[in-house]
Amino acid sequence: MNQADWKNKLALIRDGFLSGLAKTDAAGLAELETRHLGRKGDLTLLLRELKDFPIEERKVLGALGNALKEELAAKLDERKAGAGAVDLKKSQFDLTMAGYPFPKGSLHPLTLTINKMYDGFQKLGFTIAEGPLIEEDYFNFEALNFPPDHPARDMQDTFYVDLKDASGKDLLLRTHTSPVQIRTMKSLRPPLRTVSAGRVFRSEAVDASHSFAFHQLEGFCLDRNITMADLKWTLEAFMQDLFGSSAKIAFSPSFFPFVEPGAQVAVSCVFCGSGAGPEQSRRACPVCKGTGWIELLGAGVIHPNVIKACGYDPIDWSGFAFGAGIERFAMLLYGIKDMRMFYENDLRILKQL
Secondary structure, three states: OOHHHHHHHHHHHHHHHHHHHHHOOHHHHHHHHHHHHOOOOHHHHHHHHHHHOOHHHHHHHHHHHHHHHHHHHHHHHHHHHHHHOOOOOOOOOOOOOOOOOOOOOOOOHHHHHHHHHHHHHHOOOOEEOOOOOEEOHHHHOHHHOOOOOOHHHHHOOOOEEEEEOOOOOEEEEOOOOHHHHHHHHHHOOOOEEEEEEEEEEOOOOOEOOEOOEEEEEEEEEEEOOOOHHHHHHHHHHHHHHHHOOOOOEEEEEEOOOOEEEEEEEEEEOOOOOOOOOOHHHHHHOOOOOOOOEEEEEEEEEEOHHHHHHOOOOOOOOEEEEEEEEHHHHHHHHHOOOOHHHHOOOOHHHHOOO
16 A cells, blocks of 8 residues: 555545534444544554555654544544533423432421411411510510519520620520510500410430420410410310310419419320220320320410510400420320430431321
């Protein structure tokens, strides 16, 4: 083979490659590359024939062959890049979506419990209110009948924030959702029926039934001639809506600074037949410990001092208030024995609920 024949073959390889590149789709690019640029491709075999040429001709022809190899490789890379590019504005596919089957998320058990509790009270005519997590001492304690030296403040170990309120006192992480009651009573005129749920904070040791951060639901009613009977009817209707028509409630005296009288509210055990089942079954129940009752709420008639602090005359207005730990309700609804499971974010557990 002389120099002219070698150059003719080089031109034919170029023309064949460019013609094939114009006709080949993205799936055929690999085959085209192998046929012309692979280890046994046309151009590779032609370059091997340079060993038969004199050294001076080999330098000239080798430069031409290498230049063509670089040209064809560049055109191939350009075509590959164009084939892989997608105009995201024109594409009908969302490339950020997970592949099939699509994983489905769900609401957290505590969120589901809050929604169920909200739904129950909304059926009874209550509205929903919200309040800040960082609270002033006035709303969290003072307006709720907790004076600075009141011993009841010791019942709630408080996280304080290195910020001051308007009166110069340290701000704090709210220890209960009751401040929402004060904010609502001071901003709206009665009659009022309101519930509020959210996160609260107390400096407590973390164990199976306690956490430094947990959730509460607070509700209150402020109207004329409200009595303990109205509170009992409201909570009984709520419990029966949540746990079934056989649920019963029982009041026992208790102390809370912001209500007078105050009571602990227990619901009949939903696990051992609401206290009406066989005595042996009740003794074996790990939830109510054989008593047939589960304490769930604190409640009572709003203290006159709280009504005065919100700008109303307790002779004209009266009301009731109640508070409950949402984790306790969720543990009953979903059969969970350790409240720490709500905060571990273990999907293996959450998917079973």
